[in-house]
Amino acid sequence: MDRAGIVHETFLKRVAAHDFPQGPAARRDVSPEKMVEIFRAQCLSRQLDRTSRAMQKAGQGYYTIGSSGHEGMAAVAESLRPTDMAFLHYRDAAFQIQRAAQVPGQTPAWDILLSFAASRDDPISGGRHKVLGSKTLNIPPQTSTIASHLPKAMGVAYSIGLARRLKPDHSTLPYDAVVMCSFGDASANHSTAQGAINAACWSSYQSVPMPLLLVCEDNGIGISTPTPEGWIAANFAHRPGLRYFACNGLDMTETLAVAGAAAAYVRRHRKPAFLHLRTVRLYGHAGSDVEATYRSPQAIAADEANDPLLHSVRLMHERAACAPQDALAIYNEADAACTRIAAQAVTRPRLKTREDVAASLIPPARQVVPSNGPDASERQTLFGSDMRAMTEPQPMGRLISWALADLMHAHKEIIVAGEDVGRKGGVYGATQKLQARFGPDRVIDTLLDEQSILGLALGLAHNGFIPIPEIQFLAYLHNAEDQLRGEAATLSFFSNGQFTNPMVLRIAGLGYQKGFGGHFHNDNSLAVLRDIPGLVIACPSNGADAAMMLREAVRLAREEQRVVVFIEPIALYPMRDLHVAGDGGWLHHYPAPDQRIALGDVGVAGDGTDIALVSYGNGRYLSEQAAAILVDQGIAARVVDIRWLAPQPDAAILAATQDCASVLIVDECRRTGSQSEALLSLFAESGRTRVARLTAEDCFIATGPAYAATLPSVEGIVSAALELAQGAS
Template identity: 70%
Template sequence: MDRVAIVHENFLRRVAAGDFPVSTSDKKALDRAALEQLYRAQVLSRALDLQSRVMQKEGQGFYTIGSSGHEGMAAVAAALRVDDIAFLHYRDAAFQIARADQAEGQDMLRDMLLSFACSADDPISGGRHKVLGSRPLMIPPQTSTIASHLPKAVGAAHSIGMARRNRPEHAILPRDAIAMCSFGDASANHSTAQGAINAACWTAVQGVPLPLLFVCEDNGIGISTKTPTGWIKASMSARPGLKYFEGDGLDLHAAYAAAKEAADYVRVHRKPAFLHLRTVRLYGHAGADVATSYLPRAEVEADEANDPLLHSARLLVEAGMNADEALEIYRETQDAVAKAAAEVIKRPRLKTASDVMASLVPPKRTCAASNGPSAEVRAETFGSDMAQMDNPQPMSRLINWALHDLMLSHPETMLMGEDVGRKGGVYGVTQKLQGRFGPGRVIDTLLDERSILGLAIGMAHNGFVPMPEIQFLAYLHNAEDQLRGEAATLPFFSDRQWTNPMVLRIAGLGYQKGFGGHFHNDNSLAVLRDIPGIIIACPSAGDDAAMMLREAHRLAREEQRVVVFVEPIALYPMRDLLEAGDGGWMRNYPAPDQRIGLGEVGVTGEGADLAIVSYGNGHYLSQQAAHDLAEQGVAARVIDLRWLAPLPEEALLAAIGDRPVLIVDECRRTGGQAEALMALMAERGVERFARLTAEDSFIATGPAYAATLPSREGILAAARELVG
């Protein structure tokens, strides 16, 4: 017999014989009715686990990581409220079932079977994944990523406190709600989990409200690697700012008592807590995993002997239920699940690419109209800066003013990042903002990019429009999964029911003279370009930057999009274009109501001999080269892409017309934007086209800072060669 069958038969035999495991607690926190309700949730979770394996064998189910052994999470659900947002571990089916029992109109039996079957009728993912999640139950869906949901749980908890003082239009969490996230003992070792827990502690010790409950479900093993005995308690019980609780997840009384005490602490004190809950893992890690292949049989059998359903049956018998009644609930639930499964597998599934992709882009939402601040308020906020707005300014100043106007017009807009507040940013782009809007809206974060993005994602869950900053593009790489695995996938895996809109500002690209080498001059956008659903913007001039930033904010606020706004560092201070002192790259600040819409390209010149297509620093250099070409009798049109994803294909092709095309890409030849543009030219029948890119190299510090990058002279030579 396999271990699934053994656990099943053991339960039937031992309950019938009154052979129960020894109690680990003397707590009596629940009455009989509450015990029975939670037991029914546990039994349904177990029956669904069993059915998922049957469905997989029949080719009708597609994911079998189950919750068996972790059914004690039903007690944690009972200790929380339905409107406490919960970011769940993938073994927490019992939590979701028990929470559904606290609400109306929920049918978890059918809903979870639809998820197992990847049916298009699945109410959470629409058939895209087997996930736990529910909009009515305040459970955003998580996939099987390891601990990547913890940073956004920190952000969601922070948003609850912020919303007390500044409630966004689209806030969903009550003033006294708490946030909860659960994870396994193995996941607790992941750097993402450690960073999130550290961020919570770092925040709490400064007195900032953070009502967050971490729940660690400790079954002692991660796939095949054991957790050292005592490791979780030793490493978590003495964290500054974090209150530690522990309980036995095998015993409903003990689990509920510990969870209630921890949740009450968080709710009353508005501080984070860590609930360490003992569990066991039954059946191995997943459907294909055989635990006895890497664990001694005696250890596997010891966990099976501590089946939480056996403990729950014991508690019910002690409370006056007949053992036969406990068995009947078990059998009836299995029969009901099998019967429902026979119908569920007949429901339609996704078939086409358009079916699958229908949830990539979030839905638009209705937002209250905003006419912006009065002239008096605006003048008071900007102060002496108002006198300079009639004069041309470099990009950094115009972005700063655009941020001011956005924050004046939209109180739900928040900035966060390293040094964005008191210092005003590494390059001064966010200077004066914290002084004018306060540290609650311009947040100086700890040095952890995952936590910065998690803060933004979590706050977006509660109606804020976050604008996080990553200091340098290269710093994004250790946190990129927060974009790919969390922010971009949320609408996809929730069938557009959950969103986390934001505008992520990143200072990036190359051409900084003698500063930092590849860590401060990162000329690769490939890590962003392959994330489905996100928008990538890259301005080249200050007025464009201001107007594009307003559009990026509108896309986040009204269309719930995730926008990455890449600001070319080398162009922040740029003043001149052709020669020193000409002021040719400074611009006037556009009126606050002016925007550049998504998909609009920039066009300079009517030259019919050549079209030069570029963006960012490449556009700046292309303008220089176009001037040189004109002196040599070649008339060029220079096109600024502005929007790198999705590519503005139709607008670009219309601007090109029938001209030969030179693509100038400051990113690397492999994985750069030019690859997509070259493919577009070939697919759309452009007759003559070529590309000039950066080399496949990191960037050096010192005099050779631009040696691997396109140059004014290089563009001129490539253009001459193309036009003959």
């Protein structure tokens, strides 16, 4: 049965008959005019839902998950300011419509219908998805999020106080702003939501400013799974550092009053609040959902009898704000307007080509304030006794630390954040002395939660900072990878380049650590990163490259608003020698602060033409050792370090290997899903025939003496290279 049609017809009949559901009397502290204004937003939201279904039925619309039953969010919008950033649940069209009423010149019906039609004129996504969102209204777009937007909402809330103290150039939120984040009762159970809320409470408990309003829209069911009665209140009403508010979302006047009180609390005290908004869900989960297959007719009818629009008409009638017949006229006017506007929206052009679709994948470049520059006296003060050490070659770990210090000195908007990065200076010392040099505002020791670390970074980036978050080990990223895949890398794409979250994510990873940690601390899989569109992945193999590539990574984030993942090979942090003990062959001088390695530049060692050993990270280190042995075997090799794993520098790799008789790919990651697959494809498609690869086994890494048993070795490289080169001769 067409539940949308039934709800519509029932509304018309009950309003005409003055047959309203029972409920508390309308509050007197909401003006009649404001009640009518909110009701108009509610009606438009409802009629947009109905129109979206008609458009889909006609083959002109593509997504019908709607907001019906959640129209109380219009009152929540009215309790906030347009300068308060809002991360919306997908059922919050009423919120966006009411916020649009607060800003002159907005056309919410036209905008949302263009999104329904997947038109390239859609002002938020450019036709890439049906999303709520608006740059003008301070609403970053969200897709069908399952709590993945909560961590970054927490991060934005934290950023507001930080921006007041540090004043980054691209900060956009006023100092008294509130961040609103809404989600469903089912999403509240997700580990992402629990982690973000816990991080907000953890900060608030320590009196760290956290102006975050969490709005849980509780309709009692998650697709087909009921939420236990009383669960949301029991779960969130008594959390330390979090103030709990509750209201009946079917009552616009109560919602406006309670939401206003919650927003005022957050704005005044700079502490998080949880607004528990009781709603109903009408029409089922989405257009394709047949609710009758898993809910009883009685339960469906009970929700439909509690239609919030019926409650709104009753409340306006009680206050003499709007007679029922006038309310019907408003409802029907919204219906006619949606029908009329939809007829125009479906005629607007849609995306057609892959170039059209991918146009917003890479964020637009932006104007930035020039660097502070390497002022000699300031650097002397900053580095102190380290200036003497800079005259001597050093291992990678120390050069990364110095590069971070130089970058933070040059760019005041850089924030380093992660577990143990401050007082301890990082597990491997890569962030040593940074907190002492720049203070705890810029070098933040976070709680132990990778989702919250990345959410903090995403939020900071929304408000003008360039975050450099750290994940301690590559294996730990898997706890939080959706913050990259579903949030960071998609924001520019789904906002048509209007919203960005530039950052440089540092991750200690890969294998070859002796006797420590097994596969949790020696993770040699980059597959989860390699297929994320738009992501830049860097992997240096030595200290000098690391410093210069890190500078390029920050430039990419700062100027081109890119999301960069910087993989630092753990085993190479302390590496000093290359061929024999004491030779210092893997120590490097610290490059001058203005030196960097551009995205796509590869490294080449040697000029042999018998074979090219193409690798990165630890593989480059091993390949150089192997190349020295191959010389004694009569094989002249060169080592090509690709450095940048995504986008893979195809042209540079081919140019660096074109005069070599054979190519051996040395990949320390697993055979399945590793970079070697893309490199093999590159060489095959370019017509190369003498190509082979040596990879790690499809196996986890062991602790103890067998730590490298499943990984490429110098001996293995030499053997494979000899076989390949001799076969070519």
